[in-house]
Amino acid sequence: MATNVPQDIQEIWQMDLDHVIHPFQDFESFKETGSDIMSKSEGSHIFDAYGNKLLDGCAGLWCVNIGYGRKEMAAAIAEQVVDLAYYSTFGQLTTPPTAKFAAKLAEYAPGKLNHIMYSTGGSMANDTAIRMVHYYWNAKGQPNRKKIISRVDAYHGMTYLAAGLTGIEFDRIGFDQEEEIIHHVSVPNVYRPRDGMSPEELCDFLVQELDDKIQELGPENVAAFIAEPIMGAGGVLVPPEGYHKRTQDVCRKYGVLTISDEVVTGFGRLGHIFASEPVFGLTPDIITSAKGISSGYLPLAATIVTDEIYDTISAPREDGGIYSTGFTYAGHPVCCAAGLKNLEIIENEDICGHVLKVGPYFEEQLKTLMDLPLVGDVRGKCFMMCVENVGNKETKEILPPEARVGDRIAKHAQERGALVRPIGHLNVLSPPLIMTTDEIDFLVSTLRASIEATQDDLTREGIWKG
Ligand SMILES: Cc1ncc(COP(=O)(O)O)c(C=O)c1O
Known part of the structure; x- marks a missing residue:
């Protein structure tokens, strides 16, 4: 974890590392880096313990439908x-x-x-x-x-x-x-x-x-x-x-x-x-x-x-x-x-009406990512969407697991202020259902920048030839 972190946050990080068995734990990377600590929330946003504001493209785990802090x-x-x-x-x-x-x-x-x-x-x-x-x-x-x-x-x-x-x-x-x-x-x-x-x-x-x-x-x-x-x-x-x-x-x-x-x-x-x-x-x-x-x-x-x-x-x-x-x-x-x-x-709040109205916009905006070489498919419906990243658009060949493409994209997105969920070579988007079109625009542009950054990483490391 970063060194300039308050003492109490460091202690929480250490207690987690020492005592929590997380669901779906990759113990190897956990033991190396520990957990990110999420501590506050509001609307469609999460604030981590280090003060970063993150637009939550995952609604926690497909669940915080009405948004946070109600x-x-x-x-x-x-x-x-x-x-x-x-x-x-x-x-x-x-x-x-x-x-x-x-x-x-x-x-x-x-x-x-x-x-x-x-x-x-x-x-x-x-x-x-x-x-x-x-x-x-x-x-x-x-x-x-x-x-x-x-x-x-x-x-x-x-x-x-x-x-x-x-x-x-x-x-x-x-x-x-x-x-x-x-x-x-x-x-x-x-x-x-x-x-x-x-x-x-x-x-x-x-x-x-x-x-x-x-x-x-x-x-x-x-x-x-x-x-x-x-x-x-x-x-x-x-x-x-x-x-x-x-x-x-x-x-x-x-x-x-x-x-x-x-x-x-x-x-x-x-x-x-x-x-x-x-x-x-x-x-x-x-x-x-x-x-x-x-x-x-x-x-x-x-x-x-x-x-x-x-x-x-x-x-x-x-x-x-x-x-x-x-x-x-x-x-x-x-x-x-x-x-x-x-x-x-x-x-x-007619949240179902909002989803029916804004959902097609979300689908449409995410589909613009299809022009990126790494993106093989964008699919889903309304507020349940997914980007499938591939090594080759024609053959749909998947990059090797060590490329950790979904994780890399998610990490780049987090650094840029948005949370998108990695599942293997996929990135899943299931935001709170109150998400506005402005927030959708931010989410999609952040995802684009994160996929581009990942393309650069993979090219530089010789894992992917584009
Ligand atoms: C479709 C579906 N069914 C069941 C479950 C299991 O739910 P839980 O993790 O609350 O036990 C999940 C969890 O993601 C799910 O996506």
Whole structure:
């Protein structure tokens, strides 16, 4: 760390280095440089402990949708802490925010998704969905329906089962996987389609592949298909037109349940509280939600299920068993109060309307980066975007991992006052949904300068010939 840093900041840096195991830690570089310390925030900006103001192109981790430093959120949270900081929601106990927020979620969720099981993170929401699906099929008298189909490059979290659903190869290195229940089909990647297929051909292929996979596993053994409407951490992959509707039709044909993981796409990121139906024509059996549900102010997640699933899991069992599962902090009153206030802010400020209006401008401006030699693709929708950096635009060949192209661009951007998230050779942009066109202009011009600086570095170091 820099030498002219106040003593207390140095101590924090040292405590972190000595004691924190960070998620997704590259221990080698961590041990070399430690962590950047982020300490304050306002609107779309973060201030690090060294006084630098940074435009946050990541909304934390796709989550601070309403932006930072909202006093109304602080007041709602404080009020609830004083009224009732915690009570259990096990069995027949509830709290006012727990019930009110569930009713709000049911109001916004499509179709007959009217019942909410709470948890505190996206991984837990997905784990809960799978446990519930298994319980559902047992109750239906179809106990063989246990297999879950997910997709290569999907990201569904990092609890044991959610990590199994996640299909990103790099995240599996060195870990064990659940392989009995979970199976994967191909990724809908139109930038890197298999065998150079057109988007239409790719869509036909993927729909048929899912059908074949269900048949191979035996429809009587398949419980559910899980998919993000737009794949996030796997590379912000927007599927070919009609993909979701057609895969849902395949699932319905075989009685397979559908789970739409809206942990990232929900709460305004694509201009709707839930994107499944308005953007993709989907009416899933289950929606999982987290992140923007509370804009990251407090940990909160929801598994939202249909009347039919609810009626099935709530019917009395002959063996006397009950739906014995849940978490201490399910429906936590303070987190639900934060959820209610977050939703109220989204509604009152018409944040979804802002995203629908400004989102296309963001897409258009980012696409201007396509003239840079290093940029192979710019894709995404509204406030969920990604730049894919390549070594060769024609062949789409990726630079070797040691080029650390995404990291370098992110570092250059941070030095220039903006945060963009590196994922391998990609840079992901998922800003707070309140971002203005001026801030978008700054973000895009900073990214351009950072990619150019990276091109210069790579050329100078002989890693890239342009
Ligand atoms: C689509 C999706 N699902 C689930 C998760 C897991 O959420 P969490 O990290 O809150 O457990 C994430 C996290 O990024 C995600 O992007």
